[in-house]
Amino acid sequence: MQDSYDVVIVGGAVIGSAVAYFLTANPDFNGSVLVVERDPSYVKASTSLSSSSIRTQFSNPINVKISQYGSEFIRNFADVMQVAGEDRPDLNFHPGGYLFLANTAEGEQTLRENHAVQRACGADVVLWDQDELARAFPHLRTDDIRIASYGQSGEGWFNNTGLMYGFKAKARAQGAEYVTDEVVAIGRDGAQVTSVTLKSGAVIQAGTVVNASGPRAALTARMAGLDVPVEPRKRTLFVFDCAKTPEGSAQVNQGRLPLMIDPTGVFCRPEGRFFLTGCPPVEDPAADWDDFEPRYEEFEEIIWPALAERSEAFEAIKVVNQWAGHYDFNTLDHNLIVGRHPEVTNFVYANGYSGHGLQQGPAAGRAVSELIIYGQFRTLDLSEVGYERIVQNRPFLEKAVI
Ligand SMILES: Cc1cc2nc3c(=O)[nH]c(=O)nc-3n(C[C@H](O)[C@H](O)[C@H](O)COP(=O)(O)OP(=O)(O)OC[C@H]3O[C@@H](n4cnc5c(N)ncnc54)[C@H](O)[C@@H]3O)c2cc1C
Known part of the structure; x- marks a missing residue:
């Protein structure tokens, strides 16, 4: 040095x-x-x-463009970042897409406005009505859903x-x-x-x-x-196993399930043969720098009820792992x-x-x-x-x- x-x-x-x-x-x-x-x-x-995970479904064009570049960079990562004599650093990008669901008039308007911005930036995002959503992902309960917004490419998760x-x-x-x-x-x-x-x-x-x-x-x-x-703001993630996995029921994107954001704010995506899930916290104080204790109660009280309501497949699920991390939260x-x-x-x-x-x-x-x-x-x-x-x-x- x-x-x-x-x-x-x-x-x-x-x-x-x-x-x-x-x-x-x-x-x-x-x-x-x-x-x-x-x-x-x-x-x-x-x-x-x-x-x-990465998405282009933002409301501000700058954020859409930042992620479009991120998505392209992540896809080409192994070629660009290869170091001579080392393994190829493949990030194993799963282009599962994000699926936002809205069940109120206000939520619908927001998704429509966001969609216009995303399309103007060239993002590959579609809006679906209830029938289209039910056809694409038959395991989901759709009768309360007014509109869904789905990223057909450029969105997913990676290493x-x-x-x-x-x-x-x-x-x-x-x-x-x-x-x-x-x-x-x-x-x-x-x-x-x-x-x-x-x-x-x-x-x-x-x-x-x-x-x-x-x-x-x-x-x-x-x-x-x-x-x-x-x-630092604490966020807890849970990995769960699902007795009756809906994987395979998807009719789009080569049968892949997306990262779904339920109207409750609970999100869920496949993670190998398991699923990864989390929710916005009820209270969100600044965390102590060294406090990484998961908020275990979020699964029983918020996540599981919301997921079971959204899909029969998610009624019988079991947590296999959890951890808490800190968002670098701009107040x-x-x-x-x-x-x-x-x-x-x-x-x-x-x-x-x-x-x-x-x-x-x-x-x-x-x-x-x-x-x-x-x-x-x-x-x-x-x-x-x-x-x-x-x-x-x-x-x-x-x-x-x-
Ligand atoms: C639960 C959770 C889920 C998330 N989900 C997503 C997601 O799906 N998609 C997404 O894009 N982002 C997500 N994020 C956010 C994303 O992970 C972070 O925004 C990003 O990792 C921040 O990277 P960073 O390098 O700034 O911070 P960090 O990864 O925290 O790194 C900061 C580094 O600085 C070091 N450091 C700090 N102070 C000093 C010092 N004084 N001297 C020397 N070193 C120091 C630390 O040791 C640390 O290694 C998530 C975050 C969490 C916690």
């Missing part, structure tokens, strides 16, 4: 590693990159505890840690350095950050500091005397914050993904690299999700938050 780097990235999970990859992949960048990661086992990183480790391996092969340590202080001289201090005692001079510290983003910003409205508007601090311009945020950071990793990593190399976005303009809106208390509008 040197004592000075052009770019120091705080956090080396999916976002930090995506930034390191895109910087070092760009022929216009010839600087040095250090990624500091406090826990290279990643056992508590949001990246490892994620449900690892979450594969995405992170693929970025990391390629970034290292391209010259990025990783160190196992914790950033405990950030030096600042007026409108510039100047260095990071590591727990081991090392002080590293930094040309630019990137905040990629996930749910701990606010702790990192505070070290530089700055702020970001991100806090202003539940959306990513990607951009420089307006005054301390060599401090770059890549935070606040609030449940979308895996699928947004490729676009966010590329965007941060462009800001650092060119001083502006070159491909997808992410100015609308920059830090300025935080200062101005101007929420970015996205209706399709899960």
Whole structure:
């Protein structure tokens, strides 16, 4: 490790590693990159505890385009990220699609409005009435459903840690350095950050500091005397076995079942021969940094009743595993914050993904690299999700938050 780097990235999970990859992949960048990661086992990183799904069904064109790029990147990942002499990093993308269900007039209007935005962006999403839905997925109870929105391609789920480790391996092969340590202080001289201090005692001079510290983003910003409205919010996922699996009853997408979002907010998707499920929490306080205790009661009280109501097949199900992870939750508007601090311009945020950071990793990593190399976005303009809106208390509008 040197004592000075052009770019120091705080956090080396999916976002930090995506930034390191895109910087070092760009022929216009010839600087040095250090990624500091406090826990290279990643056992508590949001990246490892994620449900690892990607959708284009958002209400804001920027989010649709971010995921369209993510989807293309994930599909081509093995070819682009192959490191000589290593296994192909195939992410095992399952293009199952998302299926949103609406049972109220308001819900129907939202799905129709979102659909118009998605189609204008070229997303492969269709709206179905009750009969079409019943034909496509005969195991679902549809009599209360007014409309369904289904992603025919470009949506599904994939290997979450594969995405992170693929970025990391390629970034290292391209010259990025990783160190196992914790950033405990950030030096600042007026409108510039100047260095990071590591727990081991090392002080590293930094040309630019990137905040990629996930749910701990606010702790990192505070070290530089700055702020970001991100806090850890607990989400519990359950894996269940199903005695009478509906798999195979699907009439679309080569018989695959989708990631269904019930009108109750409960979601459910296949996970190998099992199913993965979760629900929005009833109460959602900031979690303690080290509290990863699952909210076991959510399955009995919220998830199972909703699933059993939606499909006879889900009446007899049994939990086989569960875990809790932390959303990197943006309390202003539940959306990513990607951009420089307006005054301390060599401090770059890549935070606040609030449940979308895996699928947004490729676009966010590329965007941060462009800001650092060119001083502006070159491909997808992410100015609308920059830090300025935080200062101005101007929420970015996205209706399709899960
Ligand atoms: C239950 C759950 C389900 C989810 N489902 C989806 C989904 O279906 N689709 C989707 O796209 N997204 C989903 N997400 C969100 C997604 O997983 C996250 O947004 C994304 O992983 C964030 O990546 P990150 O690299 O910013 O944060 P993390 O993965 O948390 O990584 C941050 C890293 O920074 C390190 N770090 C922190 N502070 C320091 C420091 N001071 N010094 C050194 N290192 C530090 C940490 O050790 C950690 O490894 C889900 C998240 C959860 C919890």
